[in-house]
Amino acid sequence: MNRSFLTAFRKAYPLVYRPVWKENLLLSFVDIFHGLSFAAVVILTQRFFDSIAGGVEGAVSQNAVVLAAAALIACQVISQLLNGFVNFYADVVREKGYGRIRAMLQEKISRLRPVDFEKNSFLTNLDMADEGAKDACEMVDTANSIVTFYVPYFALMGVYMVRLDWGLLSALLLVFLPVLLTNLVKMHFGDRIERQIAPARREAEAYEQTLTTLESYRETRVLGAARYFLRLYRDTVGKWNRTAWKYRKKEAVINLGLNCFSFLAYGGILLLLVSGCVRGQISVGAFAAVFSSIDVMFLLMEEIFQDSLGCLSQNMGRVNNFLNLMESPESRQESVEMENGSLILDDVSFRYPETEEDCLQHISLEIADGETVAVVGENGAGKTTLARILLGIYPPDSGSVTLGGKVMNENTNCFPSISAVFQKFNRYKLTLEENIRISDLHSQKRWEDELGMVDSGWKNDFRADARTVLSRDFDGVDLSGGQWQKIAIARGIYRESKLLLLDEPTSAIDSIQESRLYQTFLRAAEGRTCVIITHRLGLAKIADRIIVMKEGRVVENGSHKELLERKGEYSRMWEAQAGWYQK
Template sequence: MENFWKFISYSIKSTILMFRFEPWRMLLKSLFAFLYGVSWTLQIVLLQTFFDSAQRVSENTENISNCLVILLGMILIYCIGQILQGVDTCYSEILYIKTKKHINLRLFKKIDTMSSLSFEDIDELEKINKAINGGNFAFGASVILIDTIFFYSTYFILTSGYLYTLSPLLSVSVLAIFIPCFISNIIETKGFKNLEETSTPMRRECEYYESCIIDTRETRILGATHYFNQLYFSSLKKLNMLVLKAQLKKNLIRLIVGVITILGYGVILFMLVKLVLKQEITVGAFSAVLASISMVFTFMSDIISERIGWAAETMGTVDNYISFIFEDKKSDSKIYQDTRNIKLQDVSFKYPCSEKEVLKNINLSLTDNKTIAIVGENGSGKSTLAKILLGLYPPTRGQILVNDISMCDIDSRNYSAVFQKFCKYQMTLKENICIADISKNIDYDEVHNICNQIGITLSSDKLVNGLDTFIGREFDGIELSGGQWQRIAIARGIYREYDFIILDEPTSAIDPLEEFNLYNTFSKLCTEKTAIIITHRLGLAKIADAIIVMKEGNIVEMGTHSELISKDGEYKHLFDTQSKWYF
């Protein structure tokens, strides 16, 4: 019962959401459903009226013209009902497209409020995956509730009232037959809720192996396609077995319910025959009741076996979507501050689902208008420290203060960054750069100046339309080299209004000579700015005012290039090791 009430709860929440998204269209959908339900009840009443009239015509007690008028009315109501059904079906398809846009937008807005650290947490990623899947069924859940209330309920209430006027026992018997159907769907709802919970990790596993197979370049070179095929089909087999077991259980329950329903139908037919023989109802009423009970069974089967059956299968997914978008998250008001002074006090950090600390008791003070280089071996914690400084990850322990205010309360809109793993936005060059600050009116002279400084030649043969050239293969734009894409990412980071910027290996795809020129450009651009440069190439760190050396999550050294070389410590060891490759 608990799952059933959850199903009702989430169906109502889903329907409320749809009404918020498209209020007038949803009202019109409800009106179509209501009128369609009324049309079916009118057909039953007119059917009895027609048969009774036909009987009186056969007995020469009524004019045939009255019978023909009733027949025409019955045909008219039937045609109106069919038109309403067609309009409702077509309109539902249009409404789905309209609401799907809002469903996705609401989902994306919720994801946008999540901390960056959430995307490092497997549980959070699964929650997002489930919510995305559930969003595909949210509209369907609301349509089922609307049809149940406005079409099926209208029809059942009016038809039950009609049957009650003939014999109270008839209306009660019809309703009693569907109690087993009701119970069976409660069981199905619970079963498919459990299926959704257990199948989500397997579905993600299948999607991952599929992506490995599709990424044919490296997979084919390694000769690993067959291996990933085996992993994919193994995971798919496990997933299909789970679904098969759930479907077998569902169909067994439905078979039992179907047998009970047929027996109940026979009992009602027996009761009707007795009422006719006792002359308690007319032959017209018998025909109308027989037709109405047939339709009641058809509609009951539709709503319970098909509509609610579908809802039972998808309730778990809709549940995940509704729970996700309504999940309470702490909403904090942020303070806008110029970044003049940043202090890290005993900052430690470890990733979700990991016991190892990536950063350990970091104490650091960054003053305004300084360029700091962070160096160290792979895995020393450089990039993680950068994300901590940007406020993307909250410290596990310790605190970060910006102008003596906790970073948790700071609005980071005056921060900028260029990461080694940057985005290749499939849009025009202008949009690729200006997306960094969409609230700012585009200054074309500024954009041209940044492109010239970073080495993006707008007059080149590739960029035939200059800033309006569409780049990226996804939508038939031009494809660029890795170095060209990286220059665009750098231009994007510089275009944004900032007083604090982090450059995390921003030139890894650019040749050494051009890299040196770019770092000199950074040095000039970062005048009167606070800049953090993360690099593996220690020779380039010389441009920094200070160099921080990291090892195994600790800051082991700090100073200028000449100071660190004279210490004969970790920095000198790294510098000498790299120098051997050049001399």
């Protein structure tokens, strides 16, 4: 949704202003006197030069000249003090306000539907909205400055010039008009440019991460792929720049014509000043004051319309995306407690956004309370997607999901009764203790017991105690992939839940420790329903029942022994995996 500048401002103002309204109120109060002091310097400059001229002619006493000089100096000092305070405090308020708006943005994102993050268009808009949060803050800051500093300054200067000569004010408005038109042009082109380059910018950032982030650079270097990604990065940035250049050229031609008109009006002001002074309509002091202030007025106009509003005009696209995100519908789910750990899927189908094929097709199954079930299948069979449906992260496109007697929909979830260990688990840059207790901060259980259940020798193996931060970024330590996975498993087990879902829980753990972890899972599953997503059929053997998936469908269902006797898909997978070990 594209909004006009005024509409966007009206929407953004309360979001940005309210969190720091007290600080903004103080800043506005001081800024009014700041603007008036700039204009007062011009008026006192005229009186100072007029007093000197009068002193030369003998019409003004020496004391009056000294008094005029003292008043001008005092006003200059006050003006500079106010300028220093405003510049300092404005930065403080801006950073505080931006921090609050960023927190609001992150809170809003946390309430959006998880399935939206599977959309490429949504991710592009999210990137633009993140940039737009800062632009929205700048928009409100600029508006406050215009009202509290620039308006009082130009209002007082306008009255002053009208008293000298109406023509001076008219010429000043002619300078102002082209600058205004220039920024309307920038606003028009800025929105177009942002929409064109946002996908390329996100693509370039992805290539940049492969070259610079700790998680990616090792593999990139070993593969010798740095030059390849650098070439992709340069090509993407080149495409980005070509798109921007196409619009900037048109913008520059229009701006050149408007700037020429502004300089003609600027020359007209000088001509009027000289003419008025020669004819005696303007005093020498007024001539000196206005002549010395023209540059200041012109610079302040450029500051408003080119530096401040100009940047905002170019970034209106990002501001609109920020506002669109803040107004987007939320996933207003109510968290409910599962009565038990039973699961029922009735004719469930699911398709990822912006795709044309169902990832899950007409799945119906029941899992009893306290039952341990393994879901197996080849890569791409839909196992992880099924896990997300079972957890209530994604709603099905058709069919129904019942968790613990509660029918799930877009308005309900059972997250308080669920725990999970994901295949792509988070490596939180927190302490060892926090990495485990974060799953259930209200639990009184000893986190060391859960980690000890997963790895009895963790105190020697991990090179970390409870307070050690697990990140070298914060003077801590890093762990191996297997050690991180053990922490993720301990985190999932630590949480009190009726349903425990494990998605590829031993993918980074060696086969020797894997067999011991199987028994850990059995102990952890006592008293709750456990669903294990795995491609390792040795782990599936410990389950009460095995569900076999293929191409988004459930093709087999039964115990390990039953499935082997059927000589179907599970038997084929078992023989294929056993063959590797026999060889």
